[in-house]
Each structure stands twice: as C-alpha cells, then as structure tokens.
Amino acid sequence: MLVSRGSRVATLAACATFLLATSACGTDKPEETTAQQARLYGTDGNMLNTFPAELKDRADLVDGMKGTTPLTPLPEDFKNRLRSVDPKLTDYLYAAETYDAVAISALAAQLAGSTDPAAIARQIVGVTNGGQRCEDMATCLSLARNGQDIEYRSVSLTRAGFTDAGEPATASYATLHFDGQQINDAKTEFVGAGEENAASTKTPPKGRKQPTGAADREDGSPLVIGGLLPKTGDLALAYPPMAAAAGLAIKEINAAGGVLGDPVTWIDGDDGTSPTVAKATVASHIEAGVDVIIGAGGSGISLEVLPDVVKAGRILFSPSNTDDGLTTAEDKGLYFRTAPPDSLQGRALADVILRDGSQRIAIVARKDSYGEGLQAVVKAELEKAGITTDRLKLLTYDPPEAPSDPPVNFSDGATQIKDFGADAVLVIGFAESAQVIRALADAGVQIRH
Incomplete structure (x- = not known):
C-alpha cells in the first residue's frame, strides 16, 4: 500500500540570490537571478529504454x-522465455500483462468448453x-480440462484476482530512473497499490x-485469438515486449496441449495507435472469425473500437489500457484488462513527485482519454496532499492522428511552464511526448539532471 504523502511535502523557502559582477568601467550591478531547475517525470507511455531515441541528438x-x-518484479526465467521469442528485447513494459491476457482467455475457453465469446466471458473473472491455485500453463490447462475451478x-497477477468489472484488484508499480539515456535498473523501486478484498x-x-x-x-474449436497491438503509431515503442509476450503465451499454451483439443490460432493485427487503423483491424478479425x-x-483506441467489438459479440481484452472510464464502459460484459486503472497509477505518480x-x-498530457484521465487523477492526488491549485498548471496537446501529420508543437505551452516557474514537469504521453521535452529545453526551462 502507498503511505501518506502529506507528511512528505517539504516546505521550501524561496530566496533570490544575486551575484555582483564588476564591469570594465568599475560599476557593480547584479546579474540575472539563477534559473529555476525543473525535474522531468514520465509515465508508462514514455518510461522505456526506446524512448530516448525519439529525442534523436538530444537524447541526454x-x-x-x-x-x-x-510493473511487477519479473522473474529472470520469464525474461529468458521472452527473449527466446525476441532476442533483441530491451524493455518488458506490459509483457506480463499481455502474457496473462492471452493465458486467461485460453483457460476461460477451456473451462467454458466452448469458443463462444459470451461463454468465455462468463468464465474470465472466475x-x-x-478454486485450485495454479501458476503454469500445463498445470492450469490440465485442471481446466477436468472441469476444475482454478x-x-x-x-x-500475484496478489489478487479480478474485480467484478474484469480488471485487477491490486497492482504493482515500478518507479523508474533514466541515467545515461537508459533506465537504471539498480534504482528501480516497486510499490503495491489496490485492495485484495476488492x-x-x-x-x-x-x-x-x-x-x-x-x-x-x-465446441467451435479451434480457439482463435487476434492481436490489436500497436505495431505502428505513437505507442509502437511498446510493441516489442507485448508481441513477444503474446507469442510466448501462444507457444506455451499449444505446447501444453492447446485448448479444447486443438492448438490455439493467433492472427496478428495492428491498432496503429489510431482509431481508423484499429477499426479496420477489428473488422478484419471479425470477418476471420476471431473469438478474443x-x-x-x-x-482511447479501445474506447473507439469497443462498440464495434461488442456489436459483433466478441471479447476485447487489453493488457495495457489504464483509463478509469473503461471500468464502467458499456461493454455487455465483453471487455477485460490485465492493466490496472489510472486511479491506482495516479497515486503512485503523485507519491514519486512529492517525495522529491x-x-x-x-502536468502536461496528450489530449485523449488516457492523458487527460491520468492528469485528472494525479492532480486530485496532489491536491489531497496539500498542493494548492495555484501551484499546479495543467496543459494538454493534440497528438498526431497519423504518421504523416506534423509533429507536436508545444512551444507556447513550454513558454507558459517557464513563466510559471515549475520545479517539476510531468509529461503524460507516448513517443510524441519527446517533442514536449524538446520544446521545454528550447524555451529555456532548465531541466534537472
């Protein structure tokens, strides 16, 4: 559980320091006041080893x-299994959640004795x-084939299972640090959130x-699962670990005998970090008979395609959606996620900022349900801890809708942040948020390293 942050908010005394310099003609006059430094903070969309490359020559x-x-502490065995699928893997963001989303879908279908999405959906939370606890695919599938509740x-999923809404009751968050243009694993800290009784x-x-x-x-076998993952677009930097995890889950399910007597079929698909691309992929999956x-x-992409998925009577199961609004979305019981909602991440983020x-x-956020939703949660948590409204500045930006669109122009917002005198800037976004950081530096915001 997160501890109270109110006791950590330091009362900082502001003092202006003037340095006297003597000119060539002997006149003393003060130099400009020392510039305020601002520490950068990020979220799951940009705290990746691949993110610095988005800044190109200014990766530092x-x-x-x-x-x-x-992020939960990942066993080395799991990382090694992922690397057997993708030897070039450098990040593990949402890999565990993707693996578990595929695994849970397969186990639910086996228990349902059917590939009917409605029947599968009724088993997912359970x-x-x-039931009987199990922790590997071979054991879990064997129990499910015998009709055993598991x-x-x-x-x-280490502490607790899903809520009635089909999302994790508890979660683990990692605090990550960039050093030398990569995440320093030695500094990573983990903190738990949520309530097991939920x-x-x-x-x-x-x-x-x-x-x-x-x-x-x-029974409708074989079970067909389709991917709707960000192969392209602003979230593409998170694709490799998710793709590796999906591939690993399918490989291990089929090595354990498959589901309903047949190997599970996987059909790849791109969401493009774009509603247009995602809708086209969903339509293709429905035409191909994808069950999950x-x-x-x-x-934001899931919110756009969910009505299409529900209308077709299929299951949408995301490993990385965090928007609180999806908890109560109109889904007819067909939407699930292994990623925890932003109500939990917002508390962890506020805690990290306040500890400094x-x-x-x-707080700068991309203008969509993810960015604005998490921005609102962090703001509320900071205010609960005693940060008054006049010490908070909220800004948003429009992310590009397509790769051919012009990059984000955040020059005006960066100037506002400089004038505001921020000593902390939280950037909530994906790969495109690199343009926000460049704009801050260009505006003269002194970034603390």
Whole structure:
C-alpha cells in the first residue's frame, strides 16, 4: 500500500540570490537571478529504454527523468522465455500483462468448453479467483480440462484476482530512473497499490470437463485469438515486449496441449495507435472469425473500437489500457484488462513527485482519454496532499492522428511552464511526448539532471 504523502511535502523557502559582477568601467550591478531547475517525470507511455531515441541528438535530456509504470518484479526465467521469442528485447513494459491476457482467455475457453465469446466471458473473472491455485500453463490447462475451478496466478497477477468489472484488484508499480539515456535498473523501486478484498467473490459457471478422444467440433474449436497491438503509431515503442509476450503465451499454451483439443490460432493485427487503423483491424478479425481480441494498446483506441467489438459479440481484452472510464464502459460484459486503472497509477505518480519536495508542478498530457484521465487523477492526488491549485498548471496537446501529420508543437505551452516557474514537469504521453521535452529545453526551462 502507498503511505501518506502529506507528511512528505517539504516546505521550501524561496530566496533570490544575486551575484555582483564588476564591469570594465568599475560599476557593480547584479546579474540575472539563477534559473529555476525543473525535474522531468514520465509515465508508462514514455518510461522505456526506446524512448530516448525519439529525442534523436538530444537524447541526454531524459537523464534524471523519473516516472512510474505498472510493473511487477519479473522473474529472470520469464525474461529468458521472452527473449527466446525476441532476442533483441530491451524493455518488458506490459509483457506480463499481455502474457496473462492471452493465458486467461485460453483457460476461460477451456473451462467454458466452448469458443463462444459470451461463454468465455462468463468464465474470465472466475479464472482469477477462488478454486485450485495454479501458476503454469500445463498445470492450469490440465485442471481446466477436468472441469476444475482454478485460481490463476502468474507474472502480473500475484496478489489478487479480478474485480467484478474484469480488471485487477491490486497492482504493482515500478518507479523508474533514466541515467545515461537508459533506465537504471539498480534504482528501480516497486510499490503495491489496490485492495485484495476488492477481488470478485462471485461463483463462475461450473467448468465443463473435456471429453476424451478427438476434438469436439461442436465446441467451435479451434480457439482463435487476434492481436490489436500497436505495431505502428505513437505507442509502437511498446510493441516489442507485448508481441513477444503474446507469442510466448501462444507457444506455451499449444505446447501444453492447446485448448479444447486443438492448438490455439493467433492472427496478428495492428491498432496503429489510431482509431481508423484499429477499426479496420477489428473488422478484419471479425470477418476471420476471431473469438478474443487482445488489445488495443491505448485506452482511447479501445474506447473507439469497443462498440464495434461488442456489436459483433466478441471479447476485447487489453493488457495495457489504464483509463478509469473503461471500468464502467458499456461493454455487455465483453471487455477485460490485465492493466490496472489510472486511479491506482495516479497515486503512485503523485507519491514519486512529492517525495522529491516539488512545489510548483506542471502536468502536461496528450489530449485523449488516457492523458487527460491520468492528469485528472494525479492532480486530485496532489491536491489531497496539500498542493494548492495555484501551484499546479495543467496543459494538454493534440497528438498526431497519423504518421504523416506534423509533429507536436508545444512551444507556447513550454513558454507558459517557464513563466510559471515549475520545479517539476510531468509529461503524460507516448513517443510524441519527446517533442514536449524538446520544446521545454528550447524555451529555456532548465531541466534537472
């Protein structure tokens, strides 16, 4: 649990220091006041080893940047298994959540004894709560084939299962630090959030025991799962770990005998970090008979495609959506996520900022449900801790809708932040937020390293 932050808010005394310099003609006059330094903070969309490359020749601007991301301490065995799928992997953001989203979908289908999305959906929450605890695919699938109620625990689900709304009741966050243009793992700190008693206690439908012998085609097998992950667009820097995790889950499910007597089929798909691209992918998946769609990457994209998915009676299961609004979205029980909502991340972020004694805080967010939603949560948490409204500045920017669009122009906002005298700047965005950081430096904001 997070500790109280009110006691940590340091009272900083502001004092102007003037240096006297003697000119050539012997006249003393004060130099300009020492510039205020601002520390940078980020979130799950930009706290990645691949992010500094977005700044190109100014990648050193990220050094000293801190931020949070949903992340549990990952076992080396899991990292090694991921690298067996993608040897070039350098980040693990949402890898655990992606693996678990695919695994839970497969286990729910096995217990349902059917690939019917509605039947699978009725089992998903129950797969993570109550029943016989299991922690690897072979064991979990064996229990599910016998119709045994299970409690799945794995890399992202360690403390508690899903709530009635189909999202994690608890979460683990990591505080990350950039040093030398990469995340310094030695400085990573983990903190828990959420309440275990928020997990669902509802009894799921009784699991169906799988008949012995040949596959029963009346169950609709094979199970078909489709990807709706950000291969392109502003969130593409997070794609490699998510893709590796999905590939690993499919590989291990099928190595354990598959689902309903058949190997699970995976159909790749791009959300493009774009509603237009994502909608086209969803339509293609529906046409191809996909039962469960894993994605989208961004919360705003999921909100755009959810009506299409629900209308088609399919499941949308995201490993990385954090917008609080998705908890109560009209989904007819067909939307799930393994990523925790922003109500939990907002507390962790505010705690990190306050521990540094920041007193004048600017929060810059991309203008969408993810950015503005998390911005509002962080603001509320900071105000609860005693940061008054006059010491907070909120700004947003429009992210590019397509790769061909002009880059983000944040020059006016950067000037406002400089004039505000911020000693902390939180940037909530994806790859495009690099343009915000460049603009801050160009405006003369002294970034603390």
